[in-house]
Amino acid sequence: MATGIRAEAEDFGHTVAAVLDARWGNATAAPHGDLAGVWQAAVEHGWFELASERALDFLIAAVRALGVRACPLPLVDGYVAGLLLGADVSRRIASGQVRPVVAVTGTVDTDTVHHCEAAPWATHVLLLHPATGRVRLAPIAQVEPTPGLAVPSWSRVTVAAPEAEMRVEPAVVEDALAVWTLGLAVRALAAAERSHELAVAHATTREQFGRVIGGFGAVQQRTAACHIDVAASNALVADAVGHGLAGSGEWTLAAALAVRHISDVVTSIMFGAQHTLGAVGFFEEHEAAWLFRRVHADVVRLRAVSRYALRVSRALVERGRSLPSFHLGEAAERFRAEVRALLAEHRTVDEHGREEYDREGLRAAMAERGLFSLGWPEELGGRRAGVAERAVLNEEMKYACGPVDRAMSATMLLGHSILRHGTPQQQAEFLPLIRRGELRFCLGYSEPEAGSDLASLRTRAVRDGDHWVINGQKVWTTRAHTASHVWLAVRTDPDAVPRHAGITIFLVPMDTPGITVQQHTALSGEVSCTVFYDNVRVPDSMRVGEVNGGWRVITDALAAERVVMGGVAATLLRQLDDLLGYLRADPQRLLGAEDSAARDRLEGLAARLQATRALVLEATRAMAEGKASDLAAPMAGVLGGELAEDFGQGVLELLGPEAALGAEVPGVPGHGVFERALRTSPMFVIGGGTNDIQRAIIARGLGLPREERAVRAKGR
Known part of the structure; x- marks a missing residue:
């Protein structure tokens, strides 16, 4: 499916903008602008003919130009009237003989319209009664301005007997109101x-x-x-x-x-x-x-x-609908079908209705199909694939609640970096493990004084002949207690300027003497560890990339993590679908009437989730096009992280105390996923660089300078 606004429509929007600049000006023209002249220009340029072509993208491009200049030309009203009325009336609208404004009303036979926009320049009101599908085109008999917030002001309008009247099907009403x-x-x-x-x-x-x-x-x-x-x-x-x-x-x-x-x-x-x-x-x-x-x-x-x-x-x-899908192209969507079929082959449902996976069987099947080596060179056991396919795989696995999460993390965070920076010996040792989904690694980045500010890490590696001696401490190291190797960032040049220039990456076995693991239980319930490095001797062969060149290795790993970012949206989509499955059983009891606060809460969460997914799509496309500096990825990360927290709270508000019970209790909504999701949600905001840091990156991408205190600190 084609997505968005065509280039021709964008060009049309520029044309509209040029006409508005000549006939209206910028937003300061609102109190005195020549709306009659703009309306006439719109007729002359064919702006009111768009409905006959169903040129929705042209309409939206034009409306953007109007909004930028605070010009209330009712172009959308003319478009909607053209959709609802016959060809004869549509021609009269296009010629300017009929200049309609739309009024949506809950009263069937009203002849008075309140809060009507652009009425002094209009000739007719199109009254739409959604409950019955009744549509009336009535001449304007009287206009009474009602000054206030809107400029030009709204009006109270009285209409005469309708010139045209008809009833339309509910689907037609729904379509017109959507436009x-x-x-x-x-x-x-x-x-x-x-x-x-x-x-x-x-x-x-x-x-x-x-x-x-x-x-x-x-x-x-x-x-x-x-x-x-x-x-x-x-x-x-x-x-x-x-x-x-x-x-x-x-x-x-x-x-x-x-x-x-x-x-x-x-x-x-x-x-x-x-x-x-x-x-x-x-x-x-x-x-x-x-x-x-x-x-x-x-x-x-x-x-x-x-x-x-x-x-x-x-x-x-x-109606049992799902959030509208996003398409990454024909090849990616075919691949999505393959992944879903593979998941279905290894999925079962227990006696309580909970999904379970044969994780070992799924891992082996994915390895056989090359799913842990997407995009690698074929001579290294890779499978030809682009960014879109990698994003699809990550999304589908996250939607399935991460049955092979560790193997997926290894291929995305380590595999591509080893391909780019690893020695032939490292590639020979580790790539087969990653390709089979068997590398059990942990990430040695964060330190007590260096969380999001990775350039400030203090763990030291000092060269001693063909070895390095490592001393320091890493914190919040998830799965360190079960890992075979740690992907370890250390400082090899304490005097480097800038600070990140003195960092080097090592891939170290966790059973190396001098490594001590201390386990903690995180808020989410998973084990996260503090890892101490006391005179840990590692050979130079464990170094990945150049000495003091670790920042480039880290950057490549974090670039792959932009694909991982899409998993947050997929995880939340699964939670929404689980929530909807529960709500559909008794919507009136759980959500109440059409205007209930519960429905409003659900709608707000659903809209924000769809917005997050839309930004993920943009980030994926930017990656595929090689736009490394694109802001869509950090924006999607911020939006998704904050939504995760709000979503966790929102589910408990909607479902009450039952949603706060754990998976051990039979019959719990979502089989206990909601309470754990709430406990996990802060990690989406603080992990991989806090949202505050991400917003600062976005601000700099918009051209704002670095915060001065940070600049001074950097210079010390």
């Missing part, structure tokens, strides 16, 4: 994104307290958080548009998820931009002030109308 709500959401998002861009530019130039404000940690964290929300929302819009263009049965749900996520985050993006812009954006005649009005006015209308559109909870629970 209308998505259009309104995109317009608000575009306005907020414009404000965010202005704030980022301001943060790179505005000086306070003797330095650029973008160097302050608080500004960086806020800016990065806003950027993540913008990127995730745009990814969801692109996915929804792709489903719409393909005529997918998942289109309306994809649109509902995008609308829900945008309505949840767009005002926070706007406030974040205002806070960064400070007094400049508040007191001065600034674009952001008018964009602020546009964003909040659009969102309040959007929330009022969304209750008539497809509810995410109804689709997922009562």
Whole structure:
């Protein structure tokens, strides 16, 4: 399925933007802009003919241009009217004879419309009653402006007898509302994104307290958080548009998820931009002030109308739908089917309904098919595959609750680094073990004074002839008590500048004299260890890569971990599906009415999960295209980690004390997975570099300077 907006549509959006720049201007034109002239220009340029071609991506591209300039031209209203009414009326809309605005109402025979936008320039109201499918096109009889937040102001409108009236099928109503709500959401998002861009530019130039404000940690964290929300929302819009263009049965749900996520985050993006812009954006005649009005006015209308559109909870629970799928291409999706079939061959269900796997049988079958050596050279036992296939394998294994998790970690975190940096002897010794899924390793990175700041590690390795003598301590080393080898990062040059230049990697047997393992039980329940290295002598043959070149080896391993990052979303998707399976048994008792707080909570979690999956897809595509500096991966990591914590809390809120019981108790919802998932969730935020660090990386990717205190510390 094609995903997102075509290049031709993007070009159309640029054309719309050029016309708006000439006929309207930027957002500061909102109180006095020539909306009548813009409407006439839209007619002349054929903007109101898009519905006849079902050119959804062209519509969305145009709406973005409108949102950036706070221009309330009801282009989406004309599009929806064209979808619902006959060809004759559509031609009149295209020619400008009929200039409609849409009003979604819960009252069948009303002749009064409140909070109507652009009414002074319109000729008709299209009244849509979703419950009955009744559609009326009625001339406007009277317009009474109602000034307030929206500029130009909303109006109270009285309509005359309808010129056209019809009833449409529920599916047609659902489709029309999906277009209308998505259009309104995109317009608000575009306005907020414009404000965010202005704030980022301001943060790179505005000086306070003797330095650029973008160097302050608080500004960086806020800016990065806003950027993540913008990127995730745009990814969801692109996915929804792709489903719409393909005529997918998942289109309306994809649109509902995008609308829900945008309505949840767009005002926070706007406030974040205002806070960064400070007094400049508040007191001065600034674009952001008018964009602020546009964003909040659009969102309040959007929330009022969304209750008539497809509810995410109804689709997922009562209709038994799943979150819309993402496609990584034909080859990757064929591979996905292969992996799922293999999992099914080795899966059983016990007497309590819990899935179990023949782990040893699955490991052997995967090794036989080359699944632990995807993308390796064929002469080293590899199987030809790209980034997409590796991502698919990781996602499917995580969705299956990690039956061969250790073997998967070895191939992703060690295999590719040994291929790039290992000696022929190391490759001959370790690659066959990894390829068979038999290497039991642990990761020796973190130290008491060096968690996310890996460049600050202190464990020392001093050369002694053909050997190295290692002294130091590693902490939070998962599975060290059962590992055969440790992938160990040590400092070999204490005076190196920059600090990361003096690090070297060794692959050391855990039974080497001088290694002592102290076990601890983590919050998740798994064993994590402190490992002491006391005069541990290792031969130079255990060194992987160049002396003092370990940072490059680590970077390659972390690049592979960007694929692992997609596993967080897959894990959460499995938890959502398990939750939905339980909720579907008795939705009214567990979730209540359409407007219940429980349904709202479920919908918010589902939308954020879909947003995380959309960013994972973008990160995977960026990796496949060789875009090593792309921000999609850290953004997906931050979003997924924070969602994991919120999801864990949300499930307990939805299901109550039963969800807090462990797997030992028969009949527990999710067979005890939910309480453990909550205990595990903080690791998704702090593991592999905390989210605070990831947001700082994102901020620097946007052009903000490093935080000055960090720069000073680095120079000492």
